Amino acid sequence: MPVVRFETHPSRYQHIKLSFDGPVARLALDVVEDKPLRPGYVLKQNSYDLGVDIELADAVQRLRFEHPEVRAVVVTSAQPKIFCAGANIYMLGSSTHAFKVNFCKYTNETRLSLEEACGESGQHYIAALNGVAAGGGYELALACEHIVLCDDGSSAVSFPETPLLAVLPGTGGLTRLVDKRKVRRDLADVFSTLAEGVRGKRARDWRLVDEVSPKSKFDETVLARAKAFVDATPEKKGPGVALPALEPKRWEDGGRTGADYRYVSIGINKAERLAEITILGPEGTPPASADALRKLGAEAWHLRMSRELDDALVDLRFNQPEVGLVLLRTRGDGAAVRAWDEALLSLAKDDWFAKEVLLQLKRTMKRLDLTAKSLFAIAEPESCFAGTLFEVALAADRTYAKSGETQAFVGLSSMNFGPLPMSNGLSRLATRFLAEPARVKELEGEKEFIDAEDALDKGLVTFAPDDIDWEDEVRIAIEERVSLSPDALTGMEANLRFAGPETVETKIFARLSAWQNWIFQRPNAVGDRGALTMYGRPERPEFDWRRT
Structure with missing residues (x-):
């Protein structure tokens, strides 16, 4: 598998056509068959692979930051009679298990960012289904706020995964069907086993789409819906902010590799299955006004740092599958982190750009939560685990904080009490103290920096070894974890990280981690005669009929 890079730009898009008409953007899928991410399959029928989804994720991100004038986005197809056939089956069939699972996770995160744009950013997505939307194609439509299906006798929505491939829709489709669209369970059962899908009026009556329109009036209907969203959405003040390339410096040194960004660096020791991510705190005075923040643009610390961390995390997932443990470190001034936090939160109350920076930060922290690597935060005297960066420690499975003569300190800011919720809808502190919610309230009054031993007493760190034990205790913990x-660790961590209430988001990822992960390894799907393996051949698959 060649190395995958996740940065792109509209000038380099191969599969997506993005156009603008005032406050309405048009995002058209026009997947080029002979340009897959890697050789070995053809992207027929507007099917997608990771390369297509990288472009989609970039487009959604750029619409939010670079095009504040856009209030409605029409997602449609530039190809006749097909909206999107979903994830390319031959790509999935030829991929490793780890790639399939990470691919589904990435596409889930992209669709969640699209939904967040609808709910938080005043950019409303309309799926204009001018052809068949199958599997992941219909899942993309489900992430949109409104679905219009062309009633032309052939356009349909379908989930063919179970009847044809012996797998599940891997991008949240089943959850959105019954939880978001509230489709009746019996109808959802029929729909999810009907390979040819559902068309026209029945699709609307079953709540699978919001409306159907004859072909002669389809474009007019879609435009009217877009205009209605535009009219109901306030305009944003101020120009967009360009997102330039991050341009990390990648390096190799013997058995180690890594990348240095401006605020984030990552080093990887493949032999030890270990990665270290170090995040630097902010420099200079925080912006005191929306104009000052706009002047910093993409170089503003929260935005630049979170984009860098996000890129490092997806790189780890796809390009470093053998890495099992990530050590999370910080360097800098904790007081500066807290000052920048308070400035951003104050500006985000009234300024759309500040709010988008905050939402970007939230998405990155969720990406960290959902990364299938063990995470240990290492707090040392030179660390700045405060506010936003203390969220990194709270996302970790454990935190080791050095005590003794020269000890680590941690600090809290308003950022730790709600602005950056997890997938379960709670702050990381509220999730940590699920049994003692009053402790979270008490901690809100904690204005001073907290030394390692006090942080241990307050439940904010896991261990606080002193000068004598520090190196040995951390070393042993690392050696034990990577052994x-x-x-087992992926399953254990996925269960332990998300205590508290169930949400659509936690259901999507829990079901992906459990059922789809399991099904992707079962012979009924991927065995020599499994349905995924046999797809496109004249013979029928062979199943082990025993239920488990």
């Missing part, structure tokens, strides 16, 4: 089964 354990990666499969």
